[in-house]
Amino acid sequence: MDPLVSRGRVSKTPNVTTDPTAARASKIADLLGIAVRGTAAVLRLTQEGASVPFIARYRKEATGALDEVQIRKIQEHAQRLEELDARRATILESIRSQGQLSPELEAKIARSETKSELEDLYLPFKPKRRTRATIAKERGLEPLALQMWSGQAPAGQNSGWPQSAAKSFVNASLEVPDVDAALAGARDICAERLSQDSVLRQKARELVRERGVLVVSKAKEHREQSTKYDAYADFREPLNRAQSHRLLAIARGEAEGVLKVKVELDGVTLERIALEQLPARPTSPWSGQLREMATDCVARLVLPSAESDVRSVLDERAESDAIGVFSTNLRQLLLAAPFGGKAVLAIDPGQRTGCKTVVLDQTGKLLEHTTLYLVSGPGKLEEAKTTLRSLIKRHRVQAIAIGNGTHGRETEQFVREVLSAHPTDNPEHAFVVSVNEAGASVYSASEIARKEFPDLDLTVRGAISIGRRLQDPLAELVKVEPKSIGVGQYQHDVSQRKLGDSLAEVVESCVNQVGVELNTASAELLSYVAGVGPKLADNITRYRDEHGAFASRAELLEVKGLGNKAFEQCAGFLRIRGARNPLDASAVHPERYSLVGRIAKDAGVSVQQLVGNTSALGRIDVTRYVADDVGTFTLKDILDELAKPGRDPRANFEPPRFDAAISKLSDLKAGMQLEGVVTNVTAFGAFVDVGVHQDGLVHISELADRFVKDPLSVVKVGDRVRVRVLEVDLTRKRISLSRKGFANESTPT
Numbered sequence: 093m094d095p096l097v098s099r100g101r102v103s104k105t106p107n108v109t110t111d112p113t114a115a116r117a118s119k120i121a122d123l124l125g126i127a128v129r130g131t132a133a134v135l136r137l138t139q140e141g142a143s144v145p146f147i148a149r150y151r152k153e154a155t156g157a158l159d160e161v162q163i164r165k166i167q168e169h170a171q172r173l174e175e176l177d178a179r180r181a182t183i184l185e186s187i188r189s190q191g192q193l194s195p196e197l198e199a200k201i202a203r204s205e206t207k208s209e210l211e212d213l214y215l216p217f218k219p220k221r222r223t224r225a226t227i228a229k230e231r232g233l234e235p236l237a238l239q240m241w242s243g244q245a246p247a248g249q250n251s252g253w254p255q256s257a258a259k260s261f262v263n264a265s266l267e268v269p270d271v272d273a274a275l276a277g278a279r280d281i282c283a284e285r286l287s288q289d290s291v292l293r294q295k296a297r298e299l300v301r302e303r304g305v306l307v308v309s310k311a312k313e314h315r316e317q318s319t320k321y322d323a324y325a326d327f328r329e330p331l332n333r334a335q336s337h338r339l340l341a342i343a344r345g346e347a348e349g350v351l352k353v354k355v356e357l358d359g360v361t362l363e364r365i366a367l368e369q370l371p372a373r374p375t376s377p378w379s380g381q382l383r384e385m386a387t388d389c390v391a392r393l394v395l396p397s398a399e400s401d402v403r404s405v406l407d408e409r410a411e412s413d414a415i416g417v418f419s420t421n422l423r424q425l426l427l428a429a430p431f432g433g434k435a436v437l438a439i440d441p442g443q444r445t446g447c448k449t450v451v452l453d454q455t456g457k458l459l460e461h462t463t464l465y466l467v468s469g470p471g472k473l474e475e476a477k478t479t480l481r482s483l484i485k486r487h488r489v490q491a492i493a494i495g496n497g498t499h500g501r502e503t504e505q506f507v508r509e510v511l512s513a514h515p516t517d518n519p520e521h522a523f524v525v526s527v528n529e530a531g532a533s534v535y536s537a538s539e540i541a542r543k544e545f546p547d548l549d550l551t552v553r554g555a556i557s558i559g560r561r562l563q564d565p566l567a568e569l570v571k572v573e574p575k576s577i578g579v580g581q582y583q584h585d586v587s588q589r590k591l592g593d594s595l596a597e598v599v600e601s602c603v604n605q606v607g608v609e610l611n612t613a614s615a616e617l618l619s620y621v622a623g624v625g626p627k628l629a630d631n632i633t634r635y636r637d638e639h640g641a642f643a644s645r646a647e648l649l650e651v652k653g654l655g656n657k658a659f660e661q662c663a664g665f666l667r668i669r670g671a672r673n674p675l676d677a678s679a680v681h682p683e684r685y686s687l688v689g690r691i692a693k694d695a696g697v698s699v700q701q702l703v704g705n706t707s708a709l710g711r712i713d714v715t716r717y718v719a720d721d722v723g724t725f726t727l728k729d730i731l732d733e734l735a736k737p738g739r740d741p742r743a744n745f746e747p748p749r750f751d752a753a754i755s756k757l758s759d760l761k762a763g764m765q766l767e768g769v770v771t772n773v774t775a776f777g778a779f780v781d782v783g784v785h786q787d788g789l790v791h792i793s794e795l796a797d798r799f800v801k802d803p804l805s806v807v808k809v810g811d812r813v814r815v816r817v818l819e820v821d822l823t824r825k826r827i828s829l830s831r832k833g834f835a836n837e838s839t840p841t
Contacts, residue, residue, distance in 0.1 A: 243372020623661025
């Protein structure tokens with residue numbers, strides 16, 4: 093036990109609290125500005141195992157129509173509060189077991205709103221490693237420290253008292269050789285106690301956050317070398333203005349040993365605050381010792397801890413921002429307009445090894461594959477032309493997808509020349525489109541690809557993936573780990589667990605927003621449907637292989653392991669085209685089929701006749717069907733779905749148009765105006781593919797004719813944009829672009 097810690101009366105029993113779930117719902121509702129009723133409903137449904145897409149789509153009455161973003165925020169706050177409560181309980185038990193838990197301290201711990209507040213209160217009672225203060229205590233200097241802390245001295249002993257008081261503690265055998273050593277040890281004990289003061293620690297964090305300056309320089313061994321961190325070789329910026337992408341870059345440079353980072357702060361103000369926490373009066377004979385102690389305490393114990401805490405919070409914010417950018421980009425990519433169920437020829441460009449070429453039918457099934465050699469002599473080139481014409485004509489190909497990697501533009505030019513020279517061999521008027529192949533090689537070498545095409549070469553699998561990405565980006569990209577798709581920012585510098593969780597949530601959200609065709613979906617796509625997961629997805633595809641296509645949603649209950657709860661969660665997001673019950677092809681949940689039947693009967697038509705019948709639907713008075721569990725939110729969703737059942741929410745497909753005369757970096761000249769496609773958005777700008785194998789950067793300052801704080805507010809992945817070339821650096825393969833003057837012309841693909 094530490095005599096310098098005021099104990100007070102010990103509390104032997106914990107406080108009696110109200111229902112923790114209700115209290116948590118109230119607290120979260122206040123934080124987010126959301127109704128308590130809806131917040132409580134989200135927490136209850138989550139505890140019951142409901143997924144976010146299900147809650148957002150099918151439990152609007154309970155939540156007040158909260159969207160997925162709001163629901164996830166509620167869940168995130170609930171998890172933080174749960175973790176905070178668990179830590180609070182651990183701290184209380186630890187202090188109670190030491191016999192030091194007073195009612196006052198317990199009340200403070202109960203009121204703590206943040207982890208830092210909790211840890212500050214726990215610090216005096218936390219088991220410690222051996223410090224200068226503990227060594228001083230071992231040397232018998234604690235009584236002297238108590239005198240110093242209180243600032244008291246015997247009457248008439250003000251002059252020279254600290255030295256007089258310290259004389260009796262001089263003991264060579266305890267390694268206290270003189271008065272100065274005794275006073276130094278006492279100061280160490282007091283400094284440690286002062287550093288544990290929760291008010292001082294909080295003030296220190298506030299000062300560092302508000303007035304601290306981030307100072308960055310290159311490490312001594314890298315000062316004469318050129319590095320990718322040279323922009324931060326002599327860098328200063330107030331912490332409260334630090335941008336997330338810069339913090340991540342600096343943190344990476346620091347981790348690699350290239351950069352040195354520190355936080356500068358005038359400690360005088362903090363020393364004054366520290367002295368104000370002491371019981372000693374300014375006129376005390378100990379005041380000189382206490383000022384020296386406070387200076388040491390602030391510099392050695394308080395500021396480093398505060399700087400670490402603040403940087404940790406800022407790094408966490410930067411990490412959250414980076415994950416948010418990645419998630420937004422991924423959502424745009426996954427929800428890109430699909431070409432749809434049409435025959436596609438896809439080419440994975442290659443030079444020496446040739447262009448791997450595949451033909452896919454309207455369902456994505458491989459029909460034929462071959463290799464076209466474009467740079468192996470005139471004979472091989474003519475053979476490639478003949479083969480390409482034959483494939484297009486024989487399979488009535490409607491689009492030709494070409495990977496945008498190395499040799500992609502040359503391959504695209506070759507295909508266009510063939511189509512132009514032999515239009516009669518192109519009965520469907522197939523067009524050429526460049527497809528982002530990021531992650532295709534990851535897929536082609538994956539276990540998923542090996543299961544799908546065990547007898548095919550990796551490069552052929554890659555070509556299949558390119559073609560399927562054109563047909564349905566969402567269905568194909570779910571097979572690739574999101575981090576491999578290439579739309580992130582500092583993705584290797586953030587928590588991989590948090591990044592993975594966030595990206596998985598995005599994929600789940602997109603899959604359920606679009607809906608999944610039950611009889612053709614891959615196991616990977618099915619695994620993201622609410623309530624399904626990988627194991628049930630495998631069981632569903634196994635059942636489909638053994639019993640044939642599902643005839644109805646109800647048949648899902650025959651799948652091994654798929655019970656009533658899983659059915660409730662997933663059924664509304666699965667579609668069965670051509671089912672006997674037309675509602676099975678819609679987003680109407682099976683739990684509302686009887687309601688739709690009643691609506692149809694009242695309208696004097698069958699359910700089949702009601703679906704798509706806008707005239708009959710327009711005459712329905714929804715208020716007649718409001719009940720305890722069905723409100724206007726649900727009824728509106730049902731009528732909207734009946735009007736356009738199974739409608740794909742994604743935009744209509746329109747291919748990007750690159751300048752045919754521009755195919756390589758050296759073709760670009762400053763001042764050129766081009767059309768391109770946004771491939772990635774970061775905190776500092778957007779990358780745009782203009783068809784030369786190297787994306788150009790539109791810096792945030794060049795994104796619009798006005799000030800732009802957030803690039804995502806003006807462009808998104810997949811947008812078609814017009815840009816002007818500012819500069820081309822052939823040596824470093826960098827392209828600087830501008831959207832100024834074209835800011836209102838972008839349209840999503």
